[in-house]
Amino acid sequence: MEKYEGVKFRVNILEESLEIDNNFLKILKELNNTAYLFSQLGLTPLHTEGAYGNFSLRLKDDIFIISKTGFIPKEDFKLENFVVVKEVDIKGKEVYAYGVNKPSSEAFLHYLLYNSNKKINFILHGHFELFLKHNSILDIPTTKKFYPYGTIELGYSALELLEEKKDIKLPFIFNLKDHGFVAIGDDLNTTRNLVLEKLKYIIDFIIK
Numbered sequence: 001m002e003k004y005e006g007v008k009f010r011v012n013i014l015e016e017s018l019e020i021d022n023n024f025l026k027i028l029k030e031l032n033n034t035a036y037l038f039s040q041l042g043l044t045p046l047h048t049e050g051a052y053g054n055f056s057l058r059l060k061d062d063i064f065i066i067s068k069t070g071f072i073p074k075e076d077f078k079l080e081n082f083v084v085v086k087e088v089d090i091k092g093k094e095v096y097a098y099g100v101n102k103p104s105s106e107a108f109l110h111y112l113l114y115n116s117n118k119k120i121n122f123i124l125h126g127h128f129e130l131f132l133k134h135n136s137i138l139d140i141p142t143t144k145k146f147y148p149y150g151t152i153e154l155g156y157s158a159l160e161l162l163e164e165k166k167d168i169k170l171p172f173i174f175n176l177k178d179h180g181f182v183a184i185g186d187d188l189n190t191t192r193n194l195v196l197e198k199l200k201y202i203i204d205f206i207i208k
Contacts, residue, residue, distance in 0.1 A: 001045070001047075001052055004105075007103075008105065008150040008151060009095055009107070009150070011103065012095065013097060014097065015098050016099065017098070018079055018082070018099055024057070027188065028057065028082060030188055031055050031122070032055075032082075033075075033077075035067065036074060037192075038053060039053070044126045046072065049070050050070035050071050052127040053067075053071075053124075053126040053127060054066060054071065054125050055067050055123070056110045057121060058121045062114055063084065064084075064085055064114055065084045066082065068080075068083050069104050081101075083097050083098065083099035083101055083104075084097060088111040090108065090112075090152055093152070105149060105150035108150070110125075112152075112155040112156065113182075117162070117184075120170065121187070122183075122184070122187070122191045123183070124191055125181070128181060130206075132179075132181075134202055134205070135175050137202070137205060140173055140181065140198065141161060141174045141175070142161075142177050143160065143161045143174070143175065146177045146179065147176075170186050170191075171186075173198060
């Protein structure tokens with residue numbers, strides 16, 4: 001996996017305090033539980049400054065809440081581990097956000113996916129070598145070309161794949177070439193379960 005070198009865009013913190021509606025707060029706690037589960041299953045390996053993976057949910061329009069950069073999934077929920085991304089300037093490579101920390105280095109990827117399909121409400125991104133190695137067996141489509149993490153090009157490669165697949169049905173999972181997997185969906189449970197189904201399938205395949 002690539003060496004983590006921090007975010008590759010400018011972060012403009014609009015305000016450090018976060019005010020999350022109770023309904024979204026409940027869902028965010030469930031998202032945190034999913035992140036913790038993925039980490040325990042090896043789907044988001046640790047590196048020296050955090051974990052290889054990021055998680056988000058749409059709040060409104062293109063506004064979303066995403067795990068912070070350097071996020072280490074833990075069972076105990078802490079709101080400070082998440083950041084609200086209010087606006088993204090792709091050309092200027094700037095992100096405007098609320099929170100005490102910087103958003104995940106893959107904020108561009110999440111923004112472009114939410115912007116491309118209004119039905120997407122959740123994005124789960126992890127790194128699991130067996131998904132990359134056995135993508136054909138698992139029926140996980142893969143982007144055509146490798147791009148470094150945190151880049152706009154990486155995000156656009158995901159959009160290119162989704163465009164080629166035309167009318168995809170959510171939840172949907174795909175690989176970023178030589179990078180990691182991305183699961184998108186309108187519901188957290190079905191999106192998470194799709195990843196777990198792929199994990200179970202490859203475990204059964206290898207054991208057999």
